[in-house]
Amino acid sequence: MIVVMNHNAVDHDIDNILKKLENAGFQIHLSRGVERTIIGAIGDKTRLKDLSLEAMPGVEKVVPILQPYKMASRAYKDEPTVxxxxxxxxxxxxxxxxxxxxxxxxxxxxxxxxxxxxxxxxxxxxxxxxxxxxxxxxxxxxxxxxxxxxxxxxxxxxxxxxxxxxxxxxxxxxxxxxxxxxxxxxxxxxxxxxxxxxxxxxxxxxxxxxxxxxxxxxxxxxxxxxxxxxxxxxxxxxxxxxxxxxxxxxxxxxxxxxxxxxxxxxxxxxxxxxxxxxxxxxxxxxxxxxxxxxxxxxxxxxxxxxxxxxxxxxxxxxxxxxxxxxxxxxxxxxxxxxxxxx
Amino acid sequence: MIVVMNHNAVDHDIDNILKKLENAGFQIHLSRGVERTIIGAIGDKTRLKDLSLEAMPGVEKVVPILQPYKMASRAYKDEPTVxxxxxxxxxxxxxxxxxxxxxxxxxxxxxxxxxxxxxxxxxxxxxxxxxxxxxxxxxxxxxxxxxxxxxxxxxxxxxxxxxxxxxxxxxxxxxxxxxxxxxxxxxxxxxxxxxxxxxxxxxxxxxxxxxxxxxxxxxxxxxxxxxxxxxxxxxxxxxxxxxxxxxxxxxxxxxxxxxxxxxxxxxxxxxxxxxxxxxxxxxxxxxxxxxxxxxxxxxxxxxxxxxxxxxxxxxxxxxxxxxxxxxxxxxxxxxxxxxxxx
Amino acid sequence: MIVVMNHNAVDHDIDNILKKLENAGFQIHLSRGVERTIIGAIGDKTRLKDLSLEAMPGVEKVVPILQPYKMASRAYKDEPTVxxxxxxxxxxxxxxxxxxxxxxxxxxxxxxxxxxxxxxxxxxxxxxxxxxxxxxxxxxxxxxxxxxxxxxxxxxxxxxxxxxxxxxxxxxxxxxxxxxxxxxxxxxxxxxxxxxxxxxxxxxxxxxxxxxxxxxxxxxxxxxxxxxxxxxxxxxxxxxxxxxxxxxxxxxxxxxxxxxxxxxxxxxxxxxxxxxxxxxxxxxxxxxxxxxxxxxxxxxxxxxxxxxxxxxxxxxxxxxxxxxxxxxxxxxxxxxxxxxxx
Amino acid sequence: MIVVMNHNAVDHDIDNILKKLENAGFQIHLSRGVERTIIGAIGDKTRLKDLSLEAMPGVEKVVPILQPYKMASRAYKDEPTVxxxxxxxxxxxxxxxxxxxxxxxxxxxxxxxxxxxxxxxxxxxxxxxxxxxxxxxxxxxxxxxxxxxxxxxxxxxxxxxxxxxxxxxxxxxxxxxxxxxxxxxxxxxxxxxxxxxxxxxxxxxxxxxxxxxxxxxxxxxxxxxxxxxxxxxxxxxxxxxxxxxxxxxxxxxxxxxxxxxxxxxxxxxxxxxxxxxxxxxxxxxxxxxxxxxxxxxxxxxxxxxxxxxxxxxxxxxxxxxxxxxxxxxxxxxxxxxxxxxx
Structure with missing residues (x-):
C-alpha cells in the first residue's frame, strides 16, 4: 500500500502514520519528495481497509497495491482449478x-x-x-x-x-x-x-x-x-x-x-x-x-x-x-x- | 402496456397476441398503421412481465405504460406517510x-x-x-x-x-x-x-x-x-x-x-x-x-x-x-x- | 409514439394534445382507459422530439415507438452494405x-x-x-x-x-x-x-x-x-x-x-x-x-x-x-x- | 508515480524501468519487498502517460500519485478565481x-x-x-x-x-x-x-x-x-x-x-x-x-x-x-x- 501525504502535511502527521503502520506489523519505506511525502507499506494486504488511514490528518490518499483476495488468485495457485x-x-x-x-x-x-x-x-x-x-x-x-x-x-x-x-x-x-x-x-x-x-x-x-x-x-x-x-x-x-x-x-x-x-x-x-x-x-x-x-x-x-x-x-x-x-x-x-x- | 409489432408481422401473429391478452383478462385497443401495428392492453399491470409476449412471433417490443408497483405509489395513497x-x-x-x-x-x-x-x-x-x-x-x-x-x-x-x-x-x-x-x-x-x-x-x-x-x-x-x-x-x-x-x-x-x-x-x-x-x-x-x-x-x-x-x-x-x-x-x-x- | 396522460388529466388537456398532433400531421388513435388515457400517434418519427409534448399539461410521459433513425435502418435497406x-x-x-x-x-x-x-x-x-x-x-x-x-x-x-x-x-x-x-x-x-x-x-x-x-x-x-x-x-x-x-x-x-x-x-x-x-x-x-x-x-x-x-x-x-x-x-x-x- | 512490478519480474526488468525513468528525468525510490518490488518516481507528472511503462516486461501496474492537471489545481493557485x-x-x-x-x-x-x-x-x-x-x-x-x-x-x-x-x-x-x-x-x-x-x-x-x-x-x-x-x-x-x-x-x-x-x-x-x-x-x-x-x-x-x-x-x-x-x-x-x- 502507498500512503500519499497532502502537500501541507507536517512531520507530526507523518510520524503518526508511521507509528500506526508499524504497530499493525507493516514494513515501511519512506520517500520524502519535494512535492509530496509518500509512504510505502508492505504487510498483510487483507487488513488494509481496517486501518482507516484516510481518516488521519495529512493523508491525501491511500493507494492499494496488491489485490485484497488471496486464495482466488493465481499467485496462490497457478494451475487452473478443475x-x-x-x-x-x-x-x-x-x-x-x-x-x-x-x-x-x-x-x-x-x-x-x-x-x-x-x-x-x-x-x-x-x-x-x-x-x-x-x-x-x-x-x-x-x-x-x-x-x-x-x-x-x-x-x-x-x-x-x-x-x-x-x-x-x-x-x-x-x-x-x-x-x-x-x-x-x-x-x-x-x-x-x-x-x-x-x-x-x-x-x-x-x-x-x-x-x-x-x-x-x-x-x-x-x-x-x-x-x-x-x-x-x-x-x-x-x-x-x-x-x-x-x-x-x-x-x-x-x-x-x-x-x-x-x-x-x-x-x-x-x-x-x-x-x-x-x-x-x-x-x-x-x-x-x-x-x-x-x-x-x-x-x-x-x-x-x-x-x-x-x-x-x-x-x-x-x-x-x-x-x-x-x-x-x-x-x-x-x-x-x-x-x-x- | 403497448405491444409494437414488427414491420413484417402477419395477421396470424397479431391474432395470437390478441388471444393471449384477452385470455389474461386485458382490455385491448388495436391500431393498424402503415408502418406498424400497435396493440394497447389495459389490465393488471403487475402481471405483465409473466406474459413473455416478447417471445412471440412478430413482436418487436413491449412497452410498459404504468409503473409495476402499486402500494408504494402516489396513486394508491396521496398523502405523505408519517x-x-x-x-x-x-x-x-x-x-x-x-x-x-x-x-x-x-x-x-x-x-x-x-x-x-x-x-x-x-x-x-x-x-x-x-x-x-x-x-x-x-x-x-x-x-x-x-x-x-x-x-x-x-x-x-x-x-x-x-x-x-x-x-x-x-x-x-x-x-x-x-x-x-x-x-x-x-x-x-x-x-x-x-x-x-x-x-x-x-x-x-x-x-x-x-x-x-x-x-x-x-x-x-x-x-x-x-x-x-x-x-x-x-x-x-x-x-x-x-x-x-x-x-x-x-x-x-x-x-x-x-x-x-x-x-x-x-x-x-x-x-x-x-x-x-x-x-x-x-x-x-x-x-x-x-x-x-x-x-x-x-x-x-x-x-x-x-x-x-x-x-x-x-x-x-x-x-x-x-x-x-x-x-x-x-x-x-x-x-x-x-x-x-x- | 404513445402519449400517456396523467391519471388526473382533464378533457381539455387531452384535446390540446390531439390538436397539436393533428397540426403536425400525425394520424391518431385514442384509447380512454379506466386508469389512463393513452394517445397513439403515427407519422414522421423524425419530428417527435421537437414537439415538446411532455411539457404540456396532463402528460405523464411520451413513449417513442419507432427508431428515430431512418437511412441507417434495416427497414430502409435490408441487404448489408458493402x-x-x-x-x-x-x-x-x-x-x-x-x-x-x-x-x-x-x-x-x-x-x-x-x-x-x-x-x-x-x-x-x-x-x-x-x-x-x-x-x-x-x-x-x-x-x-x-x-x-x-x-x-x-x-x-x-x-x-x-x-x-x-x-x-x-x-x-x-x-x-x-x-x-x-x-x-x-x-x-x-x-x-x-x-x-x-x-x-x-x-x-x-x-x-x-x-x-x-x-x-x-x-x-x-x-x-x-x-x-x-x-x-x-x-x-x-x-x-x-x-x-x-x-x-x-x-x-x-x-x-x-x-x-x-x-x-x-x-x-x-x-x-x-x-x-x-x-x-x-x-x-x-x-x-x-x-x-x-x-x-x-x-x-x-x-x-x-x-x-x-x-x-x-x-x-x-x-x-x-x-x-x-x-x-x-x-x-x-x-x-x-x-x-x- | 508508483510502478508495481510483477511477482516474477527479474532484475533485468527492474533495471530497464529504472533506466527509462532516469532518462526521463525522474527522481527514483526503489523498494524491494518480499512479494513485490515497487518503484516510486517523482518528476514531471504531466509526462507520465507518454512513457508507456505498462508495456514493459515485468510491470504489473502503474499507479499515478499526483493529479495530471496543474494550472487548474489548488496547489497552483489557492484563492478562488473570480x-x-x-x-x-x-x-x-x-x-x-x-x-x-x-x-x-x-x-x-x-x-x-x-x-x-x-x-x-x-x-x-x-x-x-x-x-x-x-x-x-x-x-x-x-x-x-x-x-x-x-x-x-x-x-x-x-x-x-x-x-x-x-x-x-x-x-x-x-x-x-x-x-x-x-x-x-x-x-x-x-x-x-x-x-x-x-x-x-x-x-x-x-x-x-x-x-x-x-x-x-x-x-x-x-x-x-x-x-x-x-x-x-x-x-x-x-x-x-x-x-x-x-x-x-x-x-x-x-x-x-x-x-x-x-x-x-x-x-x-x-x-x-x-x-x-x-x-x-x-x-x-x-x-x-x-x-x-x-x-x-x-x-x-x-x-x-x-x-x-x-x-x-x-x-x-x-x-x-x-x-x-x-x-x-x-x-x-x-x-x-x-x-x-x-
Whole structure:
C-alpha cells in the first residue's frame, strides 16, 4: 500500500502514520519528495481497509497495491482449478453447456426441456425452483416441488442439475437435490448465504453481481474458498450500464481477465445478460472464443408460454442450431465439448 | 402496456397476441398503421412481465405504460406517510438526523458516540452489529453483543436505534433490540430477507441498491408493503457509476423523484455515497434543500481508529458544526429539526 | 409514439394534445382507459422530439415507438452494405484487419509497422497523425508530416490507410491522404465534423462514443448518410462503465445488435476498449465469433517506446500469432480473411 | 508515480524501468519487498502517460500519485478565481443565475424570455444559436441570426449573454456577440475547439462531458488555461448512468469536490441533467446548498411550444417562484444573489 501525504502535511502527521503502520506489523519505506511525502507499506494486504488511514490528518490518499483476495488468485495457485460435478469435470480443456428453462414450471415442462437439452448435447440442466423476482407479484417458483422435478429429470436423463439457492435457511434443502448450487447475481454479496453455501459440500456457481467489479467478484469467491470449499465456478452474466438496448451489458472481457487473475473456471450466461434470445447464439460463440469454460443458456420448450424470462429463452430449434455450431469454436480453442457420464 | 409489432408481422401473429391478452383478462385497443401495428392492453399491470409476449412471433417490443408497483405509489395513497418510531415521527414536516459509527466496536466507543450525537441534536443512533464487508478478512461486527450495547445506549440517551439486519435467521433477534430495521444496499433485492423483515413489526429503513433504478427500489419497498408493513423509510445512498473520485455517485435527484412518485419518506446517507468525510457536510445541506426527510450520517469519536469506514466518518467537531447548519436549511424548507422524546 | 396522460388529466388537456398532433400531421388513435388515457400517434418519427409534448399539461410521459433513425435502418435497406476502399470491400463475407500504431511517431517507426502489419496479413494500416489526448501536455501528433508518412507507407506496402480527423478545418487535408476517414469516440457527436467528413467523398469509420447508446450511434451515422455519403463503417470500441479493470467495457453484443438493426458494416477495436494488450487477442477472436466485419488493432514495433497507448499495443510477435488464429474463426463464420489488392 | 512490478519480474526488468525513468528525468525510490518490488518516481507528472511503462516486461501496474492537471489545481493557485463578465463577477461570494430558452427560436420569443428572466432576478441570458442535436432531423438553431437576437436582448435588458459554440470555424463569430462562450457537454474533449475558444479572449463556460470523470474535466479546463485564458467557469450538468428516470444523473457532489481540487468557479445546470422541469427547482436549491457559484436554468415563455427541450424548461411562473426561494439559500451559504450592472 502507498500512503500519499497532502502537500501541507507536517512531520507530526507523518510520524503518526508511521507509528500506526508499524504497530499493525507493516514494513515501511519512506520517500520524502519535494512535492509530496509518500509512504510505502508492505504487510498483510487483507487488513488494509481496517486501518482507516484516510481518516488521519495529512493523508491525501491511500493507494492499494496488491489485490485484497488471496486464495482466488493465481499467485496462490497457478494451475487452473478443475471441478468434479457428478462424472463431469468443469474447467480445463472441456466446454460444458448448462441449459434449461428460467423456472421449473411443471413436471411436463421440465422433463420435456431436459430431453431436448440432453439430445442437443448439453450436460447440465438448469432450472429455478426458487426465483428472485423484481416484483412481489411475479411467479416466485415451485420451491421443493420444483427441486423434486429437477431430481427426477436427472434420473431420467443423466444430466447434472444446477439450481439457485436464495435463502440461507434453504441451503440444506437445495443441496439435497442439486449437483451445483447457484448464487444469483443479486446475492453475490449476501455474505451469510455465501458462507452457508460454502459449507454445503457442493460446487458453487457464483454469478457476478450486476454492479460488481472483478475484484469484488473475486472477493465474494474468497468468502467461499475461505470456508474450505474449493469448488467455485464463476459466471459472467452482464453488468449494469447506461446502455438500454440489451438488459445488461455482457462483459465478455471478464473471461480472459478472470483467467489471468485467478485459477477458477469461468462460464458465461448470455441469456440473462442480454435479455433477447436473438443475440444469445452469437454471444455464446463469442464466449467460447474468449476462452470461457462453458455456458449457461436458457432454453424453453415454448418460450411464448414461459412464466419467466420467455423473451430471452431459445426455443428448441434455435438451441439445437447453436449446439451444432459450438463444437467448431471449442475445437479452435483446443478444447472439446463436454460429454454426459453422470 | 403497448405491444409494437414488427414491420413484417402477419395477421396470424397479431391474432395470437390478441388471444393471449384477452385470455389474461386485458382490455385491448388495436391500431393498424402503415408502418406498424400497435396493440394497447389495459389490465393488471403487475402481471405483465409473466406474459413473455416478447417471445412471440412478430413482436418487436413491449412497452410498459404504468409503473409495476402499486402500494408504494402516489396513486394508491396521496398523502405523505408519517412513521412513528418510539416517540418520534419520521416524514411530514420534520427533519431527523440518524448518526453514529459505521460499526459498534466496543461499549465505550458506542456510549461516547451516542452522547456526542445526542448533544449535537440527532435523534437516532446508528451503528452496525452485523457488518456486510466486501472482504472476508475485514471486521464483521460484534453481533448480539453489539445489539446489547445499542440497547444500553438507547437507555442512557433516549436516542432511537437503527441497525442493519443481513440474515433472515437473525431478524427476530435484531428486532428485539432495534427501533428501525435497516436493509443494506447489498440486500435491497434479497427478497426472503425483505419478507422476513416486513413481518417483524418494526419500521424498515430500505437502502437503495447501488445499481437499482428508482422503479426497482420502489418494487423492493412493495415487497415489504405487500406483507402488511406500511412503515418503510427509503434511503438514498449513492449509485455505482463510472465516476471514481467519490465512492459512489450520490443521486440527490432521487429525493424529489421519490416524493413525486411515492408517499413514503426518504432520507439520505451522504457518508456511504461519497466515502470521504470532507464532502459529507455540503451534501447533507444539499439533501435537506432537495427535500429529504432526514439524514443518516457516520460520526465516530475518533475516525482514525475506526474499524470500518473511518475515512467517511465525521469527527465530533465536524459533526457538531454540521448540526448547527442544518436548522436554517430545514426552516427554509418549511420544516423543523426533529426533537428527542423517546 | 404513445402519449400517456396523467391519471388526473382533464378533457381539455387531452384535446390540446390531439390538436397539436393533428397540426403536425400525425394520424391518431385514442384509447380512454379506466386508469389512463393513452394517445397513439403515427407519422414522421423524425419530428417527435421537437414537439415538446411532455411539457404540456396532463402528460405523464411520451413513449417513442419507432427508431428515430431512418437511412441507417434495416427497414430502409435490408441487404448489408458493402463498402469499397481502394481495391478492398468491407462488409459482406470478408473479415479485414486494420492495424498499426496508435500514433505516427516517425517515418522509420511507421514504415516498420506497415511492413509487419502487411506481412502478418492485415489489409489496412492505422496510425494517428492528429491525436486527441486527454491532457494538453501529451504528444499531440505529427499532423501533416504524419499524413505524408502514411501515404508513403501505402505506396510501399499497398495497405489502405485509415486515420483520424478531429477538426472540420482539416478534413480536406486528411482526405487527400487517407482511404478511410476515422471519427474518434470523443467526436461521435461533433455534428459539424460529421457533416464535413460526410462531404469529403471518402468512406467514414465512425467510432462509438464512450457513453453513446446504440440509438445515438446510429443517429450519428444518420448525420453522415443524410449528407449523401453511404459509406459508413461502425466501430465498437468500448463503453464507459463502473468497471475499472479494463479501460472501458467492450460491448461485443453491439455487433449482432447493429447487424440486426442496421445494414452498415461493423468492426471492433479491442485495443482502445480494453487498454491492456494481454486481452486483445482473446477479444479479437470473440469479435469475429460475434459476427464483426473486421478489427482495428494497435500494433507497435516496440510498445515500450510508444509515445501513446503502448500498454494496449501488441508487439509484432503477438500480432502475428493473433493473425494466424483469426482465419479459423472467420471460416467458421462462413467468411474469409480480406486480401490485399489496393 | 508508483510502478508495481510483477511477482516474477527479474532484475533485468527492474533495471530497464529504472533506466527509462532516469532518462526521463525522474527522481527514483526503489523498494524491494518480499512479494513485490515497487518503484516510486517523482518528476514531471504531466509526462507520465507518454512513457508507456505498462508495456514493459515485468510491470504489473502503474499507479499515478499526483493529479495530471496543474494550472487548474489548488496547489497552483489557492484563492478562488473570480471572473469578470461585463460588470458582473462570477465566483467568490455571489450566486448568479443564467436563464433562458434552450434555443433562440425567434426575436419575439427571445425578447420575451429575456424580459421575464431579468425581472425575476437573473443576470445572464442563455439561448442557443447553434444547437447540437442527436438527430440530424431536429431543429439546428438560427445561427448568426440567433446571435443578433441575443445581442439585441442584451441591449434591451442589460443581461449578459452566454451561448454555445460548436465549431472552431465559428468561434470568432460567436465571440463577437457573446459575453461567455459555452462549450457543450459533447465537446468537452473537442480539443481543437477548446484551444480556439481559449484564444478568443472571452470567459469560457465548460460543461462537463456526460461520461467525463472529474479529472478529465479538469484536464479539459487545463487545455484552456494552458493557452493563457484564465477565465474558465465549470458547469456540472449530469453524468450518464444506468438510471433512466431522469435524463442524466446530476452529480451534485462534484460541486464541493471541484471546490476542493480547484480554484475555478463551478455552476450547475439542473435542466439538462434531469430533463424534467418538475425537479429543476429542488435541485437548484440543492446546488446552492452544496456550494455552487450559480445556476444555468432553462426557462421558456411557453414550454409546450418550445422547439427544443420543452419538457425540461420552467415556465415563467415556476421560474419566478424558484428565484424567490434562492436568496434564502444563498444567504445561509454566506453569499448574495448577483445583481445586474452590465
Amino acid at each position: 471441478i468434479k460435478v457428478g462424472g463431469l469435470t468443469i474447467g480445463g480443456d472441456t466446454v460444458h453447456v448448462m441449459a434449461g428453462p428460467c423456472a421449473v414450471e411443471s413436471r411436463d415442462q421440465l422433463l420435456e426441456a431436459a430431453q431436448i437439452v440432453k439430445e442437443a448435447g448439453a450436460t447440465l440442466l438448469r432450472g429455478g425452483a426458487f426465483k428472485p423476482r423484481t416484483s412481489p407479484y411475479s411467479f416466485q417458483g415451485l420451491e421443493e416441488q420444483g427441486l423434486e422435478m429437477l431430481a427426477e429429470a436427472r434420473e431420467r436423463t443423466g444430466l447434472c442439475i444446477v439450481t439457485e439457492v436464495m435463502d440461507p435457511r434453504s441451503v440444506e434443502l437445495v443441496a439435497r437435490y442439486a449437483d451445483i448450487l447457484q448464487i444469483g447475481t443479486r446475492n453475490m454479496q449476501n455474505f451469510f448465504l455465501l458462507r452457508e453455501v460454502a459449507r454445503a459440500g457442493k460446487p458453487v456457481l457464483l454469478k457476478r453481481g450486476a454492479s460488481a467489479t472483478i475484484e469484488e467478484w473475486l472477493l465474494a469467491a474468497e468468502y467461499i474458498l475461505a470456508e474450505g470449499n474449493r469448488d467455485v465456478i464463476l459466471c459472467e452474466r452482464g453488468i449494469r450500464t447506461f446502455d438500454d438496448y440489451t438488459r445488461n451489458t455482457l462483459d465478455l472481457t471478464a473471461v480472459p481477465v478472470i483467467k489471468y487473475l485467478s485459477h477458477l473456471p469461468v462460464i458465461v450466461d448470455p441469456s440473462h445478460a442480454i435479455g433477447k434470445w436473438r443475440f444469445v447464439a452469437p454471444m455464446s460463440r463469442a464466449a467460447i472464443a474468449a476462452g470461457a469454460d462453458g455456458l449457461l443458456v436458457e432454453m424453453h420448450p415454448n418460450p411464448a408460454e414461459a412464466l419467466c424470462d420467455g423473451p430471452q429463452s431459445l426455443n428448441p430449434a434455435n438451441f439445437r442450431a447453436l449446439m451444432q455450431e459450438l463444437g467448431g469454436f471449442a475445437s479452435l480453442m483446443g478444447k472439446k465439448m463436454g460429454q454426459l457420464s453422470c | 412513521i412513528k418510531v418510539g416517540g418520534l415521527t419520521i416524514g411530514g414536516d420534520t427533519v431527523h438526523v440518524m448518526a453514529g459509527p459505521c460499526a459498534v466496536e466496543s461499549r465505550d466507543q458506542l456510549l461516547e458516540a451516542a452522547q456526542i450525537v445526542k448533544e449535537a441534536g440527532a435523534t437516532l443512533l446508528r451503528g452496525g452489529a452485523f457488518k456486510p464487508r466486501t472482504s472476508p478478512y475485514s471486521f464483521q461486527g460484534l453481533e448480539e453483543q453489539g445489539l446489547e450495547m445499542l440497547a444500553e445506549a438507547r437507555e442512557r440517551t433516549g436516542l432511537c436505534i437503527v441497525t442493519e439486519v443481513m440474515d433472515p435467521r437473525s431478524v427476530e433477534l435484531v428486532a428485539r433490540y432495534a427501533d428501525i430495521l435497516q436493509i443494506g444496499t447489498r440486500n435491497m433485492q434479497n427478497f426472503f430477507l425483505l419478507r422476513e423483515v416486513a413481518r417483524a413489526g418494526k419500521p424498515v429503513l430500505l437502502k437503495r441498491g447501488a445499481s437499482a433504478t428508482i422503479e426497482e427500489w420502489l418494487l423492493a419497498a412493495e415487497y415489504i408493503l405487500a406483507e402488511g408493513n406500511r412503515d418503510v423509510i427509503l434511503c438514498e445512498r449513492g449509485i455505482r457509476t463510472f465516476d471514481d473520485y467519490t465512492r459512489n455517485t450520490l443521486d440527490l435527484t432521487a429525493v424529489p423523484v421519490i416524493k413525486y412518485l411515492s408517499h413514503l419518506p426518504v432520507i439520505v446517507d451522504p457518508s456511504h455515497a461519497i466515502g470521504k468525510w470532507r464532502f459529507v457536510a455540503p451534501m447533507s445541506r444539499a439533501a435537506i434543500a432537495a427535500g429529504a426527510d432526514g439524514l443518516l450520517v457516520e460520526m465516530h469519536p475518533n475516525p482514525a481508529e475506526a474499524l470500518c469506514d473511518g475515512p467517511q466518518s465525521l469527527n465530533p467537531a465536524n459533526f457538531r458544526a454540521l448540526m448547527q447548519e442544518l436548522g436554517g436549511f430545514a426552516s427554509l424548507m418549511g420544516k423543523k429539526m426533529g426533537q428527542l422524546s423517546c | 463498402i469499397k476502399v481502394g481495391g478492398l470491400t468491407i462488409g459482406g463475407d470478408t473479415v479485414h484487419v486494420m492495424a498499426g500504431p496508435c500514433a505516427v511517431e516517425s517515418r522509420d517507426q511507421l514504415l516498420e509497422a506497415a511492413q509487419i502489419v502487411k506481412e502478418a496479413g492485415a489489409t489496412l494500416l492505422r496510425g494517428g497523425a492528429f491525436k486527441p489526448r486527454t491532457s494538453p501536455y501529451s504528444f499531440q501528433g505529427l499532423e501533416e508530416q504524419g499524413l505524408e508518412m502514411l501515404a508513403e507507407a501505402r505506396e510501399r506496402t499497398g495497405l489502405c490507410i485509415v486515420t483520424e480527423v478531429m477538426d472540420p478545418r482539416s478534413v480536406e487535408l486528411v482526405a487527400r491522404y487517407a482511404d478511410i476517414l476515422q471519427i474518434g469516440t470523443r467526436n461521435m457527436q461533433n455534428f459539424f465534423l460529421l457533416r464535413e467528413v460526410a462531404r469529403a467523398g471518402k468512406p467514414v469509420l465512425l467510432k462509438r462514443g464512450a457513453s453513446a447508446t446504440i440509438e445515438e450511434w446510429l443517429l450519428a451515422a444518420e448525420y453522415i448518410l443524410a449528407e449523401g455519403n453511404r459509406d459508413v463503417i461502425l466501430c465498437e470500441r468500448g463503453i464507459r462503465t463502473f468497471d475499472d479493470y479494463t479501460r472501458n467495457t467492450l460491448d461485443l453484443t453491439a455487433v449482432p445488435v447493429i447487424k440486426y438493426l442496421s445494414h452498415l458494416p461493423v468492426i471492433v477495436d479491442p485495443s482502445h476498449a480494453i487498454g491492456k494488450w494481454r486481452f486483445v487477442a482473446p477479444m479479437s477472436r470473440a469479435a469475429i465469433a460475434a459476427g464483426a466485419d473486421g478489427l482495428l488493432v494497435e500494433m507497435h514495433p516496440n510498445p515500450a517506446e510508444a509515445l501513446c497507448d503502448g500498454p494496449q499495443s501488441l508487439n509484432p510477435a503477438n500480432f502475428r500469432a493473433l493473425m494466424q488464429e483469426l482465419g479459423g474463426f472467420a471460416s467458421l463464420m462462413g467468411k474469409k480473411m480480406g486480401q490485399l489488392s489496393c | 471572473i469578470k463578465v461585463g460588470g458582473l463577477t462570477i465566483g467568490g461570494d455571489t450566486v448568479h443565475v443564467m436563464a433562458g430558452p434552450c434555443a433562440v427560436e425567434s426575436r419575439d420569443q427571445l425578447l420575451e424570455a429575456a424580459q421575464i428572466v431579468k425581472e425575476a432576478g437573473a443576470t445572464l441570458l442563455r439561448g442557443g444559436a447553434f444547437k447540437p442535436r442527436t438527430s440530424p432531423y431536429s431543429f439546428q438553431g438560427l445561427e448568426e441570426q440567433g446571435l443578433e437576437m441575443l445581442a439585441e436582448a442584451r441591449e434591451r435588458t442589460g443581461l449578459c449573454i452566454v451561448t454555445e459554440v460548436m465549431d472552431p470555424r465559428s468561434v470568432e463569430l460567436v465571440a463577437r456577440y457573446a459575453d461567455i462562450l459555452q462549450i457543450g457537454t459533447r465537446n468537452m474533449q473537442n480539443f481543437f475547439l477548446l484551444r480556439e475558444v481559449a484564444r478568443a479572449g472571452k470567459p469560457v463556460l465548460l460543461k462537463r462531458g456526460a461520461s467525463a470523470t472529474i479529472e478529465e474535466w479538469l484536464l479539459a479546463a487545463e487545455y484552456i488555461l494552458a493557452e493563457g485564458n484564465r477565465d474558465v467557469i465549470l458547469c456540472e450538468r449530469g453524468i450518464r448512468t444506468f438510471d433512466d428516470y431522469t435524463r442524466n444523473t446530476l452529480d451534485l457532489t462534484a460541486v464541493p469536490v471541484i471546490k476542493y481540487l480547484s480554484h475555478l468557479p463551478v455552476i450547475v445546470d439542473p435542466s439538462h441533467a434531469i430533463g424534467k422541469w418538475r425537479f429543476v427547482a429542488p435541485m437548484s436549491r440543492a446546488a446552492i446548498a452544496a456550494g455552487a457559484d450559480g445556476l444555468l436554468v432553462e426557462m421558456h415563455p411557453n414550454p409546450a411550444e418550445a422547439l427544443c427541450d420543452g419538457p425540461q424548461s420552467l415556465n415563467p411562473a415556476n421560474f419566478r417562484a424558484l428565484m424567490q426561494e434562492l436568496g434564502g439559500f444563498a444567504s445561509l451559504m454566506g453569499k448574495k444573489m448577483g445583481q445586474l450592472s452590465c
